[in-house]
Amino acid sequence: xxxxxxxxxxxxxxxxxxxIALTALVVGFIxxxxxxxxxxxKHRWLSLPVTALVTIIRGVPEILVVMFVYFGSTQVLxxxxxxxxxxxxxxxxxxxxxxxxxxxxxQTLRAxxxxxxxxxxxxxxxxxxxxxxxxxxxxxxxxxxxxxPGLGNQWMVLLKDTALVSxxxxxxxxKQADLTSATTYQPFTYYALSAAIYxxxxxxxxxxxxxxxxxxxxxxxxxxx
Amino acid sequence: xxxxxxxxxSLYLNTLSLGLVETLKLAFFSLLSGxxxxxxxxxxxxxxVVVLEPLVKLIIVFFTGTPLLVQFFLIYFGPAxxxxxxxxxxxxxxxxxxxxxxxxxxxxxxxxxALLFKGAIEAVPASDWLACKALGMNVRQTLSVxxxxxxxxxxxxYSNEVIMVVKGTSLxxxxxxxxxxxxxxxxxxxxxxxxxxxxxxxxxYLAINGVLTLVLRTVEKRALRFQNTMG
Numbered sequence: 001x002x003x004x005x006x007x008x009x010x011x012x013x014x015x016x017x018x019x020i021a022l023t024a025l026v027v028g029f030i031x032x033x034x035x036x037x038x039x040x041x042k043h044r045w046l047s048l049p050v051t052a053l054v055t056i057i058r059g060v061p062e063i064l065v066v067m068f069v070y071f072g073s074t075q076v077l078x079x080x081x082x083x084x085x086x087x088x089x090x091x092x093x094x095x096x097x098x099x100x101x102x103x104x105x106x107q108t109l110r111a112x113x114x115x116x117x118x119x120x121x122x123x124x125x126x127x128x129x130x131x132x133x134x135x136x137x138x139x140x141x142x143x144x145x146x147x148x149p150g151l152g153n154q155w156m157v158l159l160k161d162t163a164l165v166s167x168x169x170x171x172x173x174x175k176q177a178d179l180t181s182a183t184t185y186q187p188f189t190y191y192a193l194s195a196a197i198y199x200x201x202x203x204x205x206x207x208x209x210x211x212x213x214x215x216x217x218x219x220x221x222x223x224x225x
Numbered sequence: 226x227x228x229x230x231x232x233x234x235s236l237y238l239n240t241l242s243l244g245l246v247e248t249l250k251l252a253f254f255s256l257l258s259g260x261x262x263x264x265x266x267x268x269x270x271x272x273x274v275v276v277l278e279p280l281v282k283l284i285i286v287f288f289t290g291t292p293l294l295v296q297f298f299l300i301y302f303g304p305a306x307x308x309x310x311x312x313x314x315x316x317x318x319x320x321x322x323x324x325x326x327x328x329x330x331x332x333x334x335x336x337x338x339a340l341l342f343k344g345a346i347e348a349v350p351a352s353d354w355l356a357c358k359a360l361g362m363n364v365r366q367t368l369s370v371x372x373x374x375x376x377x378x379x380x381x382x383y384s385n386e387v388i389m390v391v392k393g394t395s396l397x398x399x400x401x402x403x404x405x406x407x408x409x410x411x412x413x414x415x416x417x418x419x420x421x422x423x424x425x426x427x428x429x430y431l432a433i434n435g436v437l438t439l440v441l442r443t444v445e446k447r448a449l450r451f452q453n454t455m456g
Contacts, residue, residue: 059430060427061392061406191303
């Protein structure tokens with residue numbers, strides 16, 4: 001149906017899409033933890049700016065965040081160094097997508113951490129565990145169960161948002177569809193092909209999330225999957 | 226008032242306001258048509274109409290499982306591939322970017338909303354249906370009871386959907402529509418004043434979403450007032 005170069009190009013592009021999404025997931029999750037810590041901090045001078053940043057990220061269009069990070073970072077670098085430094089579109093895209101993911105994921109994480117019984121952290125204190133140790137080994141594993149459904153949804157959103165990175169010149173699925181349809185004059189075929197690949201990736205990760213949720217809820221008695 | 230004018234000029238407020246109008250128009254028409262389509266889709270799913278039900282399920286999977294940008298491009302650039310489509314009367318509409326943008330946004334939001342609506346109707350307790358039956362209500366009266374309850378329940382989730390549509394309109398700039406994002410990109414290309422232009426555009430979007438959130442929250446509070454008085 002499709003000749004070999006097209007198949008190769010689209011599989012490369014699909015790998016790129018998945019690569020960007022996974023990189024942004026890892027960076028975004030770390031950022032989400034930081035945002036979460038910032039928002040839950042008792043000092044207002046720290047929690048207020050973080051809350052404001054998260055509100056801004058959630059309130060403006062995703063495409064604006066991507067463009068702002070890509071073109072904005074060039075301008076900031078120019079103001080600092082006085083030279084035009086090319087920012088890698090890949091890393092600008094990853095930064096923007098991680099920010100977007102973290103903006104939403106931090107809310108899910110915060111709710112999940114709050115849902116873990118207060119007595120758990122009290123018990124950690126009573127046992128004399130160091131605060132970071134008790135957070136990562138006691139609180140977070142329990143919060144994970146509550147956070148997983150929300151984080152799963154946000155992963156799907158992240159996957160779909162990767163398409164925006166094509167606008168700043170990363171050759172992922174969307175961009176590949178652009179390029180191929182421009183040379184073949186068959187826009188419908190190739191945009192539909194990329195849509196089908198996106199659909200395949202989202203449906204697969206939906207199944208994966210289901211399995212993860214079942215595993216996370218293993219000790220809950222009745223799993224509500 | 227010279228300083229005032231210079232602030233307006235340096236923040237590109239006049240140009241961006243032109244885009245604001247276009248953004249609001251797009252959001253309004255997409256939400257309106259999206260809500261109508263969503264109700265139709267929900268009805269088809271709920272009544273299990275023979276051939277249409279699997280088709281609707283397919284539409285929902287497609288529009289919720291692929292990026293909005295792909296949907297925009299597929300609807301705007303896709304039809305040009307088919308000669309019979311270019312020769313038909315449909316082409317007059319499909320060649321207009323604003324109609325394509327509204328179509329893509331409306332179908333996208335309709336797919337997500339249909340899932341919300343379906344969930345809300347299924348969340349209405351069976352006792353409500355039974356009570357309507359026991360009171361001897363006909364189908365229309367029963368529906369009015371059930372739908373009003375489901376509509377109240379779905380409001381908070383639907384508010385999120387409204388915000389998503391407003392944010393989604395920004396993608397219309399990729400198919401040549403000069404909305405807020407379109408003007409921001411044009412000014413950025415002309416002046417390289419990136420940080421200012423995109424910050425101001427972002428502030429416009431934040432303002433729209435802020436106002437919408439406040440309005441929707443008030444509506445929710447009024448619609449769900451009975452819960453508070455009962456509690």
